[in-house]
């Protein structure tokens with residue numbers, strides 16, 4: 070999916086909601102466990118219940134990889150089930166020497182057909198560039214992450230800024246706002262306006278609302294650009310809103326609350 074299509078989808082749906090399919094076999098409703106593929110059964114119900122109000126689904130591969138071959142099958146069924154007009158993110162946080170990154174990129178873009186993959190930029194230019202050479206595919210690079218540990222390295226002070234600022238500015242020069250986005254944690258709303266000034270045109274993937282306590286209001290007010298430029302992810306707060314037969318309905322109700330709030334922040 071290209072940037073124009075993504076922006077149009079956001080405007081049509083008045084939504085920049087990304088739903089995180091962090092589907093944990095231990096947390097899904099018990100009645101699904103008799104299904105031949107419980108993870109897919111859960112995801113299918115969530116997708117059916119929310120596909121008209123979100124613009125992206127983020128599949129965190131950890132929850133699938135840990136189940137071995139069956140997990141990869143659930144992942145594949147899920148990504149194939151997501152309607153083509155919705156942006157898909159493989160949240161795999163990859164990045165290695167160039168030769169290996171090329172095969173990570175092929176895995177997620179070609180074998181599984183995702184629109185994007187999350188990438189850790191620590192190994193530098195040759196580890197990120199292989200994710201940028203595919204038409205209408207996106208590398209979503211870790212910028213300032215939502216977790217406590219972001220203080221350990223990302224928020225260290227350098228001459229003239231923080232490590233994360235240097236990393237984001239440098240990494241941005243390897244791609245364009247048409248093939249690269251950045252992860253900016255919702256829990257870091259105090260510096261989002263500064264990051265937006267540094268990178269006025271890029272999309273930001275913003276995880277950390279809901280279970281991690283980030284503010285949708287603050288992130289929206291400080292992080293939006295003229296093309297909206299935000300995908301705000303919620304995983305647990307949406308998908309585990311309920312835990313019985315009506316879990317998908319409960320997920321929709323929470324997703325609708327986010328969407329309604331987002332509609333209020335999108336300028337006419």
Ligand SMILES: O=C(O)c1cc(=O)[nH]c(=O)n1[C@@H]1O[C@H](COP(=O)(O)O)[C@@H](O)[C@H]1O
Pocket residue numbers: 089091129160187213214215216252253254276277278279280281302303304305306
């Ligand atoms: O890259 C990510 O998606 C990510 C980056 C980050 O800084 N913080 C973060 O929470 N995430 C992911 O976003 C999701 C957040 O899940 P919830 O806290 O349940 O909404 C998880 O899949 C995390 O792995």
